[in-house]
Amino acid sequence: MDAHRKLTYAQLCTEAEERFGADAMTWAFRCPHCGDVASANDFIAANTSPNFVGLVCVGRHLGALDRNVKKYTGRGCDWSAGGLIRGPWEVVMPPRDGLPERSVWSFPLADAPVPAEVSA
Numbered sequence: 132m133d134a135h136r137k138l139t140y141a142q143l144c145t146e147a148e149e150r151f152g153a154d155a156m157t158w159a160f161r162c163p164h165c166g167d168v169a170s171a172n173d174f175i176a177a178n179t180s181p182n183f184v185g186l187v188c189v190g191r192h193l194g195a196l197d198r199n200v201k202k203y204t205g206r207g208c209d210w211s212a213g214g215l216i217r218g219p220w221e222v223v224m225p226p227r228d229g230l231p232e233r234s235v236w237s238f239p240l241a242d243a244p245v246p247a248e249v250s251a
């Protein structure tokens with residue numbers, strides 16, 4: 132079980148950039164339920180909005196919510212960071228558009244990609 136962690140949106144962006152580089156489309160989050168690692172690019176590939184990255188498992192957009200399927204066997208699962216078991220990361224969003232500071236729930240960032248082995 133992943134521990135709850137509270138951080139600001141700016142801290143999340145800084146940490147993601149350190150792990151994955153400046154291209155936010157490659158920032159990857161790990162589903163705390165099934166372990167699937169997905170970036171915004173994976174959500175686009177699943178024909179949905181990249182804005183879902185870190186909020187739900189990519190499986191939700193690949194058929195895991197299809198009630199006609201008895202047992203989903205595709206990639207990912209139906210987990211959501213905003214479900215009954217939230218987070219585990221709590222991201223504090225700055226005030227915007229007249230809205231006060233508020234928290235949103237997020238999957239944890241995935242581990243940094245392992246650099247390709249340098250041949251000697």
Ligand SMILES: [Zn+2]
Pocket residue numbers: 162163164165166167188189190207208209210
């Ligand atoms: Zn999942």
